[in-house]
Amino acid sequence: MRAAIIAVGxxxxxxxxxxTNSLRLARSLERFGVEVVRKSVVPDRVDDLIEELKYMLDRxxxxxTTGGLGPTEDDVTKEAISSALSLPLWLDPQILSLIEQxxxxxGLTMPEVNRKQAMVFAGHRTLYNKRGTAPGFHLxxxxxxxxxxxxxxxxxxxxxxxxxxxxxxxxxxSTQDQSRFRRIVKVTGMTESxxxxxxxxxxxxxxxEPVTVLAGHGEVQIHLQADGRADDxxxxxxxxxxxxxxxxxxxxxxxxDEQLESVVGRLLGSRGETVxxxxxxxxxxxxxxxxxxxxxxxxxxxxxxxxxxxxxQFMLGVDPEVIDRDGEVSEEVARQLAxxxxxxxxxTYGIGVTGIAGxxxxxxxKPVGTVxxxxxxxxxxxxxxxxxxxxRELIKRYxxxxxxxxxxxxxxxxxxxxxxxxxxx
Amino acid sequence: MRAAIIAVGxxxxxxxxxxTNSLRLARSLERFGVEVVRKSVVPDRVDDLIEELKYMLDRxxxxxTTGGLGPTEDDVTKEAISSALSLPLWLDPQILSLIEQxxxxxGLTMPEVNRKQAMVFAGHRTLYNKRGTAPGFHLxxxxxxxxxxxxxxxxxxxxxxxxxxxxxxxxxxSTQDQSRFRRIVKVTGMTESxxxxxxxxxxxxxxxEPVTVLAGHGEVQIHLQADGRADDxxxxxxxxxxxxxxxxxxxxxxxxDEQLESVVGRLLGSRGETVxxxxxxxxxxxxxxxxxxxxxxxxxxxxxxxxxxxxxQFMLGVDPEVIDRDGEVSEEVARQLAxxxxxxxxxTYGIGVTGIAGxxxxxxxKPVGTVxxxxxxxxxxxxxxxxxxxxRELIKRYxxxxxxxxxxxxxxxxxxxxxxxxxxx
Numbered sequence: 044m045r046a047a048i049i050a051v052g053x054x055x056x057x058x059x060x061x062x063t064n065s066l067r068l069a070r071s072l073e074r075f076g077v078e079v080v081r082k083s084v085v086p087d088r089v090d091d092l093i094e095e096l097k098y099m100l101d102r103x104x105x106x107x108t109t110g111g112l113g114p115t116e117d118d119v120t121k122e123a124i125s126s127a128l129s130l131p132l133w134l135d136p137q138i139l140s141l142i143e144q145x146x147x148x149x150g151l152t153m154p155e156v157n158r159k160q161a162m163v164f165a166g167h168r169t170l171y172n173k174r175g176t177a178p179g180f181h182l183x184x185x186x187x188x189x190x191x192x193x194x195x196x197x198x199x200x201x202x203x204x205x206x207x208x209x210x211x212x213x214x215x216x217s218t219q220d221q222s223r224f225r226r227i228v229k230v231t232g233m234t235e236s237x238x239x240x241x242x243x244x245x246x247x248x249x250x251x252e253p254v255t256v257l258a259g260h261g262e263v264q265i266h267l268q269a270d271g272r273a274d275d276x277x278x279x280x281x282x283x284x285x286x287x288x289x290x291x292x293x294x295x296x297x298x299x300d301e302q303l304e305s306v307v308g309r310l311l312g313s314r315g316e317t318v319x320x321x322x323x324x325x326x327x328x329x330x331x332x333x334x335x336x337x338x339x340x341x342x343x344x345x346x347x348x349x350x351x352x353x354x355x356q357f358m359l360g361v362d363p364e365v366i367d368r369d370g371e372v373s374e375e376v377a378r379q380l381a382x383x384x385x386x387x388x389x390x391t392y393g394i395g396v397t398g399i400a401g402x403x404x405x406x407x408x409k410p411v412g413t414v415x416x417x418x419x420x421x422x423x424x425x426x427x428x429x430x431x432x433x434x435r436e437l438i439k440r441y442x443x444x445x446x447x448x449x450x451x452x453x454x455x456x457x458x459x460x461x462x463x464x465x466x467x468x
Numbered sequence: 469m470r471a472a473i474i475a476v477g478x479x480x481x482x483x484x485x486x487x488t489n490s491l492r493l494a495r496s497l498e499r500f501g502v503e504v505v506r507k508s509v510v511p512d513r514v515d516d517l518i519e520e521l522k523y524m525l526d527r528x529x530x531x532x533t534t535g536g537l538g539p540t541e542d543d544v545t546k547e548a549i550s551s552a553l554s555l556p557l558w559l560d561p562q563i564l565s566l567i568e569q570x571x572x573x574x575g576l577t578m579p580e581v582n583r584k585q586a587m588v589f590a591g592h593r594t595l596y597n598k599r600g601t602a603p604g605f606h607l608x609x610x611x612x613x614x615x616x617x618x619x620x621x622x623x624x625x626x627x628x629x630x631x632x633x634x635x636x637x638x639x640x641x642s643t644q645d646q647s648r649f650r651r652i653v654k655v656t657g658m659t660e661s662x663x664x665x666x667x668x669x670x671x672x673x674x675x676x677e678p679v680t681v682l683a684g685h686g687e688v689q690i691h692l693q694a695d696g697r698a699d700d701x702x703x704x705x706x707x708x709x710x711x712x713x714x715x716x717x718x719x720x721x722x723x724x725d726e727q728l729e730s731v732v733g734r735l736l737g738s739r740g741e742t743v744x745x746x747x748x749x750x751x752x753x754x755x756x757x758x759x760x761x762x763x764x765x766x767x768x769x770x771x772x773x774x775x776x777x778x779x780x781q782f783m784l785g786v787d788p789e790v791i792d793r794d795g796e797v798s799e800e801v802a803r804q805l806a807x808x809x810x811x812x813x814x815x816t817y818g819i820g821v822t823g824i825a826g827x828x829x830x831x832x833x834k835p836v837g838t839v840x841x842x843x844x845x846x847x848x849x850x851x852x853x854x855x856x857x858x859x860r861e862l863i864k865r866y867x868x869x870x871x872x873x874x875x876x877x878x879x880x881x882x883x884x885x886x887x888x889x890x891x892x893x
Contacts (some may be wrong), residue, residue, distance in 0.1 A: 056504045056505070056506075056507060057494060057498075058491055058495040058498055059491065059682065061487075061490075062486075062525075063489065065486075066484065069481065069482060070483040073482075073483055079481045080481070080510075080516065081481075081508060081509065081510055081511075081516070082480075082481060082509040083506065083507065083508035084506065084507040085505075085506055086505060086506075091506070094527075095506075098523060100745040102519075113628050122764065152475050223812070261721050320752075320773070323659065326751065326752075326755055326756045326758070326759030326760070327745075327751075327755030327759065327773065328752065329749045330751055330752030330773040331750070331753040331756050331864070333751070334751030334752065334773070334775065334864075335751070335861060335864070337828060337860055338828070339775075340775050343775050344775055344778075344779060345772060345773050345775050345776060345779040345783070347770060347771070347773075348756075348770050348771040348773075349770050350758070350759065350765050351769050351770060352765075353769075353814075354769060354770035355815065357769070358812075387783075388779065389778075390634065400759075401762070402762055403762060403763070411835040422808040435760065436760060437764055439756070439759075449681070
């Protein structure tokens with residue numbers, strides 16, 4: 044089945060807004076093996092939309108529109124569909140009373156303009172919107188022989204999401220016994236090409252199998268997929284995942300939507316351990332990321348952003364002679380920052396980071412992007428030096444990723460950063 | 469002139485990638501008053517692209533394609549154009565030698581596949597790519613009477629950017645003596661509807677004038693535009709901006725791309741003043757945002773993320789009796805955090821924030837979203853309480869925005885948060 048997505052809305056043709064709904068739709072469609080062959084954006088104009096609908100319905104078995112279902116004059120999707128397909132609209136008293144009810148529940152009277160949202164297509168299925176006033180529609184246009192379906196969905200992402208799960212995906216499931224199963228395996232602290240290199244045996248075992256490598260935001264994602272009936276495809280996907288675990292070992296930090304800060308948080312929480320931070324070039328971003336996780340107060344005690352020599356010295360106990368000798372951006376200062384945080388906050392672990400985020404401040408032996416990261420534990424202090432590239436914000440972000448990953452590895456490797464042999468089966 | 473944008477690339481139909489080039493293109497087009505009436509994404513398939521090109525060229529005077537100009541088999545844009553318009557391609561020896569040169573400069577030999585990139589359209593203008601190997605094209609198809617132009621541009625954003633400035637915008641400028649001038653005026657600490665309300669006199673003075681209000685990320689943007697010849701439109705735009713300054717006064721924190729952290733940094737830097745932070749619910753994000761600005765070490769000394777009662781008490785000197793009486797999320801604790809940071813780091817100002825970012829941890833009298841922000845100065849300590857809505861991350865972000873804006877207002881209002889009368893002219 045070939046699908047096309049039409050996003051309706053003049054604002055989506057402006058210089059600031061993109062049609063992001065199509066990513067969510069593509070995800071639903073991909074799960075059921077439906078190929079998206081075309082996406083388009085059209086303004087809130089009846090004639091343009093009519094033309095677009097006809098063009099798309101001519102070429103695809105499934106067309107999905109989003110947006111243009113609101114109560115204002117700008118909202119013309121239903122009107123355009125009615126013209127394009129010669130389908131009359133009529134007022135559904137039941138939908139009308141549901142819309143009125145949404146207003147009265149809030150102590151409001153329904154404005155007259157909202158009556159328009161109760162207009163539905165005769166002979167076609169109305170999709171009830173639990174999250175808003177605009178109903179959607181599933182128009183089965185297969186009467187001419189070949190299958191042809193038009194889904195008319197709201198543009199508000201939260202409302203769209205509800206209808207995708209409740210209506211579109213349910214229908215897609217009913218049309219086939221084929222599904223697509225997906226898994227994202229996430230690695231950090233490696234470049235994309237290092238990941239590609241390690242993947243060679245996997246590629247050789249599975250020629251033509253669907254595996255995609257994507258890099259960004261300080262992590263590399265390996266996307267796996269398997270198509271087919273659930274009892275066949277799902278075990279195959281699990282097998283792929285196992286092979287990646289065999290190849291990458293503990294360099295894999297998470298799956299699917301997992302974030303590094305949540306993974307680290309879970310590790311600390313389950314062991315009843317705590318952490319604190321002493322940050323120079325990352326400026327507080329490590330502490331901020333750790334506390335992005337709800338419940339992080341169970342294992343995060345506090346942190347210091349030490350932007351001057353004095354703060355490093357007086358609040359974190361960095362030795363001034365070491366600063367004189369090695370400079371603020373140096374291995375020994377990173378180690379002392381980590382130990383200082385640990386001591387100051389009384390935590391199991393301390394994270395210390397010092398570096399040059401740029402764009403200015405670099406020198407020949409300490410170029411922009413030089414970052415020292417250190418983890419202090421009750422028994423030892425580990426250190427790594429990195430040379431990162433990119434803008435100031437990217438370098439900050441990468442450095443936080445490397446620091447969190449270093450703590451993760453230190454814990455899972457049992458109190459050392461040294462890599463044990465990858466288990467093979 | 470009506471324009472359409474076609475993005476070529478199967479990856480842009482996937483679940484993760486969007487065609488962001490179209491935003492950049494829309495910006496160039498808008499500057500010259502060209503309306504984008506349609507955007508679409510098509511896969512790397514000759515037949516689909518031919519159909520799309522014909523459809524778009526039928527409807528618009530200007531069609532722009534991005535992508536599909538690379539050396540691989542997937543890159544079919546030129547082939548499709550050649551078929552759709554019956555325009556032969558021929559190998560341009562000069563372009564070929566330029567491509568070869570790019571390789572030899574890097575000590576490489578040009579792979580045979582790259583010859584394809586030297587194929588150009590006979591009788592139409594080739595656009596030289598200073599930033600990559602793929603040339604672009606400007607096809608003037610106006611020979612049938614009405615104006616009709618096709619621009620064929622690369623998909624790599626950096627390469628595209630170069631051709632936009634050098635070729636597309638130059639051509640657009642040549643077609644008209646009309647330009648569009650834009651200004652973004654940014655306000656924070658107000659809701660979108662408060663901004664709309666204050667804008668009423670402006671709307672009344674300028675019926676039908678182009679002003680758009682956009683809200684998000686803790687700020688409200690007022691987009692102004694004026695069309696026409698430079699000597700007429702530009703002064704008009706400046707007049708609009710002045711009227712907004714009269715209406716909003718110091719509630720405007722910046723223009724165009726300015727960020728609040730840069731504005732605050734400039735204020736501090738120019739006065740030789742310094743700042744420090746004591747953060748609870750924002751977890752270090754205020755310090756991180758302040759240090760996102762290059763050169764911030766001139767005015768930012770340091771910060772403490774105080775996630776426990778002990779850290780508040782022992783590192784920032786918050787009175788334990790006050791915590792017992794009012795709780796950690798309270799006005800007095802915020803004030804003591806601000807004063808504690810100021811004292812601890814020896815700065816001109818201290819910022820203190822405590823609150824409940826959620827999703828858990830709220831209660832009836834202190835619901836999720838309760839945030840206390842305080843600014844301590846050498847002479848006084850100011851405080852504001854807010855009730856914010858949204859996810860944990862949004863509440864954190866809003867709280868940092870409110871705190872930075874409070875510091876900004878405190879400085880520009882001369883050591884108080886009280887609003888002076890807006891100057892009128």
